[in-house]
Amino acid sequence: MIKALSEVEVVTLFVEDLASARAFYTGVFGLDVVYQDEASAVVRLGPMMINLLRREQAPELVEPTTVAGSGSGVRALFTIQVADVDGVCAELEQHGVRLLNGPVDRPWGRRTAAFTDPDGNVWEVAQTLQGD
Template identity: 30%
Template sequence: MPTVQPILLTPDAERLAAFYIQVFGAKQTSREPAEGAVFYIGLQIGDSELGIVAETAIEPHSPTRALLSIEVADADATAVKVEAAGGKVMGPANDMPWGQRVAHTQDPDGTPVNLTQNLLK
């Protein structure tokens, strides 16, 4: 069964993570990279996960500030299905340093959907 993780895009990941920590008692579960300018912060709120990605080109309150990250068995094979179903593949899947293969796609309405394949299993 796929796992769906909401991810918020923001020009200031540290500020947004602090908001969810302060308001909802979120716990930081991961950070990429571990030191330096942050790209990704993983939070846990209760039994749910929330990802925050630093995207300096995005404006707060813009309509594309969220994306779905869906874990799949094979990112490349699933990307083929995306186009067949009327979506769009933004480029080839790439292996990420944190152990995932990721294909960036969009659903038919243009909502960003990352297809994530765990390479560490």
């Protein structure tokens, strides 16, 4: 174990349409933009930041590997703990967000629902069920 690791500071998502991604994270999630330029927009989610980076700007960050294109399959799931999954799902639907699945009670003691942002990045909201 690397003891210097303590928390996730920034998650970088490679996006096709920066304006659409920024609108999703500010409009649906209600996040504030803390930095932006022509290549990226950074929003804050609690103590973490999400860097929305135009896909064409990403190769230098991941060389020698390549950046996958949109629609090549799910590669990650980001989970946000909430107090009321059903309430959050109702709010998501008011913003035109369609759920992939849920809300559903999982055998591991969580109620979850999943959805995607405009670039297909999958997010999940999860609440701990009582008694767990």
